[in-house]
Each structure stands twice: as structure tokens, then as C-alpha cells.
Amino acid sequence: MSENHVKSLLETPLKVVNIGLESFSEALVEQGVEVVHLDWIPPGGGDPKLADLLSKLE
Amino acid sequence: MSAAAANGAAAGTAIVINQLRKGFYLDSVALMRFSRSIAAMPGVEEAALMMGTPANRRIMADAGLLNQTGEAAGGGDLILAIRAKTRPSAEQALTQSQALLDQPAAPGVGATAWRPRTLRAAVKHLPEANLALISVPGDFAIAEARKAIRRGLHAMIFSDNVSLAAEAALKQEAQTLGRLVMGPDCGTAIINGAPLAFANNVPRGAVGIIGASGTGIQEVSCLIGQYGGGISHAIGVGGRDLANEIGGVSTLMALDALASDAATAHLVLISKPPPAAVMARVLERVAGMGKPVTVCFIGAGIMPMPVNATQVFSLKDAARTALGLRQNGDTTPLKAPSDIRAPAERIAGQNTVRGLFSGGTLCAEAQAIFIAADARVASNAPIPGAGQIPATPPGHQLLDLGDDSYTRGRPHPMIDPMVRDQPIIDALSDGAVAVILLDLVIGFGAHHDPAGHLAATVMTHRQQDGPVVIASVTGTEADPQIRSVQIAKLEAAGIHVAPTNADAAAWSLLAAGPTVAA
């Protein structure tokens, strides 16, 4: 197994990218946590065929 | 405005209207709230605003909400579907739905603030980002988590409906990359004092928690706070991390991290009983970590523990043991308040407990208390020793209303307490029910006033000589809803509030009497 970076997660101030429910962002902001909220939409406009193709081309 | 014209069709005597918005995305919680307020309009039988994925279309078809317009929708299209008694009511509901969708975003968000659409752009914007908190639908959640760990972030996946195979593949890659994946179906975490998703505002302290359950972590962390202790970190791993297919990848990584974490002096591990092979691996890691560990496998029997570990059987005892307030073998005396109606005063046949839980682990803990008291109990989410509903004959029933089978297409009862109304109303008028047992979970992410809602429901629908209602409140004084305020509202409505979920379960057994003992 390679290096476990979880320890450093616990020792560093949390900085969050929030993908989904906006209320989770709001709670973090209230607690003074730095957070970027994504304007997320389903990849490929929700077309499963395109999403599949995109994942293979990553 | 809408991409397709409204299309009305009669289903029986009712009117069904579908309309599409092409490429319009809104998250499902917001849509469900809209659906609910539309469904409540006069003359409306059923209403749903949903993205047009095949699964959603099936749900809507089953609900008699879909016509050929909705059937033609794609996954990126929003379907507005209404079934009403008359065409004017249907059209009024459609107009109202459009108005809800078109209302401007809440002020204060900053109308011109830029928001990245992709993780890639977000990380460019916040290069020190170290955690992605993911709550998009299941299939997408895995893809986003994969992107996150490949960019060096850790991931917390709140979403459920992820296949076991996808979870296993993701966690194996995360292990290789040394990144932690909390979830899928991880409801709660507290990292470095920051509450994530459904978490409470608990004091910081020396106890580290690793839990395969959101409400389990919430109850234990809140009780630790209540008892004068505090939390270093609470790491959720998702309900299936200890399954054989996953092998406890995240649990083991979390154990290693907390073992070497200077802020953590004592660990609490909360889970359903894991399969033998995984359990052996986890306990082996526990044995090697050089810090005291409290192990709470809810529903498990007594098992051999490493010398540095103590096994407990309830969340309450997990909190007390972690703080050194309880010695091995010490059991809390159970004493119900004297004002709970004595069994002798009950009317004939009124002798069962109906538990209606929003928290899965709180439901499991209550079952464990019942089984330890030799009371026969059944559940839709049974622990070992409990019967499976509906196969089990009537008796004490402890239901997990947050279970997938209840939440599909509806909000979780912790977000929207209204979901629990009908089961409560049914139980209040059920002649076989002596006690209604409830949990109330507050904190970040939860409804802003679940006690106010519950009190109103109970006061409106309670009947002469109906069942008593016993509840507990999982939360803290520092939570937005304020625990003592919530308790006061419940007590003002005549609801008995126990100090912990375990106590509430014990009280309910005492109040129901010994009639249904196994």
C-alpha cells in the first residue's frame, strides 16, 4: 500500500469542494470553513452514452 | 421558458399534464420540496417535478403521472407532472410549478458570483482544497469521487444507490492513492472541527470516532459532548465498508490515521456486526494501535476483544466508556419517570411499542435494548435476534423510516419531518399500540424545527386513552435548533423526552409492560 495521506487531512484546515446539496455549503460557511460550491450538472447533459464515452477518454 | 408545450391526457377521470424543460437541472431535494407544495394544492391528486432519468420516469409512470410527453424526456430534462381532478386545477398547478422554478435564487448568494461547474475548475480556484463533499445522484457520485481522489482530494460521499462493485473499485483506487473515501451513504463526519453533511456542533476533545453509520456517530458524539468530553475527529465510512466485498478499506485507513493522530487519545468504532473475516482484520488492526478503543457493533453478541479494546452494546455506553464513566459489566439502571402511565391503566390489547425512527442506527440500538430485555421485536431493518417485517406477526415494531424503501423519491425524514406524519397518525389511532417511540435528530443539515412539527402532529391527532409518546433528541445546545428548545416543545405537547435514545427505548418497554415478552 502506498502512503496514507489521511493523517495530513486530519492535521490541515479543511477546505471543501461541495458537489450537490447547497445546504451543506451553507453550513460549512457558517462554521468558517472555506468551501467552493459547484454549479454541477450531470456530465454530458445526462446522456449516459456520452457520459460513458467521456469516462473512457479521461 | 418551457421547451415543450403542455400536453394533457385523461387517466381515468383524472387529468394528467406533463411538461418538459430541456436541459434544466435542479437537485432532487429542491424538486421534491416543490413537488410537495404543488401536490398540496386544491384539486391536485399527485404532482412530481423530477429529472427524466429512466428510473424517475418509471416512478412517475407507477404514480400515474406520466403521459407521452414525459415518456419522451431524457435524463437531462426536467419533467413537470401533475394529476388533478379537473383541468383548471391541473393548469393552475402547472403555473405554480413554473413560478417555483423561475423564482430568483435566494438573496445573499451573490447574483453575479461565479461558480465553477467542474471539480477541475474548483480546484484551480481553491488549490488547497482537500476534501470533496459529494451529494449528487449515485452513479454520478462515484465518477465525481474518482475525479476527486485522482486530484489528490479525499472524498465524502453522502449519496446512496451506488453498487457494491463500484464502491469496491473506488475504494481500492483510493487506497492505492492514499486517499480516504467516506461513504457512499455517509451521512456524518466531523473533520478537524468542521461538521460535514448531517453533523452536530460538538465540542472538540480527545475522542476519535469511526462509524459506518451517520446517526450512530451523531448520537455518540452528542452524548460525549453532553457528558463533558469532546471529539477530535469523527470519520464516517459508509454503511457497507465492512462488507466482505469492500473489506473495511476506509475503516482500516481511518484507524491508521487516528492511531497516529496526536489529538486523539481514545477511539470509538461503531458499526453493524461485520462478517467474520473483516471483523478479524479490523480487530487485529485495533490490537496493534496502542490506544484504548471502544467497540460498538450494534446487535452483535459478546465477542473476544484485544486487551486495549472494550466491547459495548449501545451508543450510550459507547459514549460513557470512551470517557471512562463506565466500567465493564456496569449497566445503567433503567427508571422511567413516574408520570408515564402505568401498564395497569392501559385498555385491553394496548400492549405494543411502535418505534418510528429517522435514524437507522438509533433504530438498531433500540432493537438491541429490546432484545437484551428479552422483548420480542421486529423491524424492516432487523438486527440479529429481531424479526423481519412484514414476515413477523404483530408485536413490538421498530421501523427505520430512513430506509431506502421509504425514501425513494421522497426526502429523508431528518430533512422533512412531514414524511413521518402518516405513520405517527396511524399509530396514534392503533388500538394495539401502547407506546410510540421516536427519535429526533437535529444539527446541521436537519430540519430547522422537527420538534415543533412533531408536537403539532401529536397534539392534533392524539386520542383519548391513545398511546403515550416517548422520544429522545440527538443534538447539542450549540446546534442551530438548540436541543433544550426542542425538548421543551416536545414536553409542552405531553411527549416524554428521555436523555438518550437507549433510555427512550428502555422507558418504552417499561411503559408498554411485559405482555409481549418473548
Next chain:
Amino acid sequence: MQRIDDANRQAMDRILSADPVLVDVIPAAEAIPTLQDRMILHAGPPVDWERMCGPMRGAVAGIAVFEGWAADLQEAEAMAGAGAFDFQPNHHFDAVGPMTGMTTAGQWVMVVENRRFGNRAYCTINEGLGKVMRFGGNDAEVLDRLRWLRDSFGPAMGRALRSGDGVPLKSLVARGLSMGDEMHQRNVACTGLMLRALAPALAATADDTAGLSKALAFIGGNDQFFLNIAMTMGKAIMDPVRGIDGSSLVTAMSRNGTDFGIRVSGTGDTWFTAPVEMPEGLYFPGFTEADANPDMGDSTIVETIGLGGFAMGAAPAVAGFVGAGSASDAANFTRAMGEITYGDNPEWSIPGLDYLGVPTGIDIRLVVETGLAPTINTGIAHREPGIGQVGAGVVRAPMACFEAALQAFAASVGVA
């Protein structure tokens, strides 16, 4: 995929290491030896007379009269309908053209040389605003101006450029960005900088002061003079990026008023097309969107190199003109385009965005993934022939082009 990452890195290196210099103005027939008599190069992907929109037909008729192939507009249209002209896209001849994009043998073209790679690109001289051939205008005033460009201004500008070492464009554009230009809708700063660079040599090589005065006034009086130079530069920068196996970056975006087309490095010279969309924007008094022709022109080459709609954050004034709204909205356009591009161009930065480089290297994978189509700043032509420009606005590249390109690209790297 490592193969795609490597190819895109190479493509981006070629974009960023380009060294475009305006070196000459010469007859199109000399610049493009394969440009035959009665051959008409037009904007966008291939289109035949039957499918050409109104303004492009108007421009075809006008240019046929200008070239002397027809006596009047009616005869020109009849000849076009009878197949007398060979219609070809500019892009197939190292050229670009704004809006209708008419390029024929008898016009003079500007030459931009990419000194890093040695290739050259060509474009006609910008005619000014109002009723002009690029918007389908074709009356006597329009044709007279084309003749003056051919007989007087083009040769004068060529002489001036040949008397020196040309005008390096990269640094000039960098300064223009810091002065509020985005090089598609707004070129006033770059036009001024170009006039400053050219004036001494124009004066030194002039035949007579009256002609010189008219030439200087023409440049100084046309805020969009630099647009055609920016386009030529864009073509010169992007041509060496074509045909890199495995690269998912866009090398050209272009429209003919009927179809929008893109080319992708890894899929060579194939056009992926979809019906063009209608721009959203502001109209000149007396016109409404009912008068508007769908999106048109090769000018989207500037967005392909990170300017125009991609550099909107540099030009808040344009954001208002195109109806996008506030200055922060302008910045948001640029940031959003950063989500679909390989990276930033550090040499072309935007002061108002903390010197963020313009987003560069459109990756079709990111376009399809994010659902963010490239934002294009554009002029709007009247849909009838002969009328000209009626407004300006913003238009999105159709997503269908990128989806089709993605499928073909996937096949090109062995993914189905």
C-alpha cells in the same frame, strides 16, 4: 488517457509558442496560387448555393460584379444558380473571412506569418461598419470601397509593411487586452496601436499626401479595422495545431450562416457541423430579431485562440453591448470558458481578473462534459441580401458539433 494528455500538451505548446507577425498585403491570387478565376471562398464549412443564407447570396452576387464576372447583381445570381462559380471554404486555402467571408482572386489580402512554424495565413481588409460586403451589402458604395481597397489602400499597406520587418502581433494583442479589447466585438485599442505602428511606414512609402491622409483616416475611422488582422493571426496560430493524432483540442470554429462547423486536431480536416443558432443581442434602431440572420463568419477563429467571448473579462464594455450585463458577468464568461479549455495563455492576461491568462485550447471532452458551449461575440447580419449589419450579440456554438466530434475523436483513439 496518456496518449490524449501528451497530444494535447503538444497542441497547447504549439498554440503558445506561435509567433504571428503581420508581414504584407498582396493580391489574393498571388497569396493563394490555387485560387482560380470564378472561385469564391466563403466563411464556414462547405455550403452550396442552394443552402446559402440571404446575406451570403447577396455577397456572392456583389463579389461577382466586383470581379467582372457578371454585369449586374441579377446576372450574378443567375450565374451562381447555374453553377458558374466554384464555392470553397476559406479554411481550405489558409484563409479566413469575417461574416460572409468572400475571398476572390482580385481582392488584396493581409498576410500573417507564424515565424515559429513558417506558415502563413490570409484575410481580406476590413471594410468598416454599416453597409459592407461582409454583411451581405452589395450596392455601388460597397463595390467602390472594395475597388479602393484593391487599387489604393491594399498596395499602400503592403509597401509600408515590406519597408520594415512586419508588425509582431502577440505583444500588440497583449496590450490591447489591457486596454479593454477582446478582439472580436471590440478592436478599438488594437486598431489604434496598429495605426501607431503603421503610420510612419505608410507615410514614408506614400505616393501622395491625399492618398496617405485617406488611408490613415480609414484605419482611424474604423474601430473594427484590427478584427481581420486578429482573425488572420488566429488562423496562422491554429494551422500548425491541425492533425496531431490523439489531440482533443479544437483547431477551428466557423459558420456559414447555415451550418456551424468545428475541426478537432486529432480528427484532421473533418468538419463536424450542426445548424447555426441565432445570436442574442442588441439591435440597431429600426431592427429587431425578426430581421436577424443566423450566426455567420470565420471570425470565431479568435475564440479558438482564447479571445472574443473567451476574453470577455477584458472588455466589460462589450459585456454591456451584447446584453450580458455587468462587469462581473463579463468576468464570469471568461471563467466559465476556463472550464472547457486546456489552460491559460500567460502572455495574454486580463488585468481585471488578477492577470488571469485568457482560457486557451478548447477541449471537446470538457465542452461535452460540462455542457458549456463556447461563447462567441458576434455581429448580426440582416437575413435579406444587400442590407448589412443590424446588431451585435452573443451566440453559443451548437453542442451537437462537439458531441459528433467526440464520437469521431473517440473512434480515432480506439475507444467506442
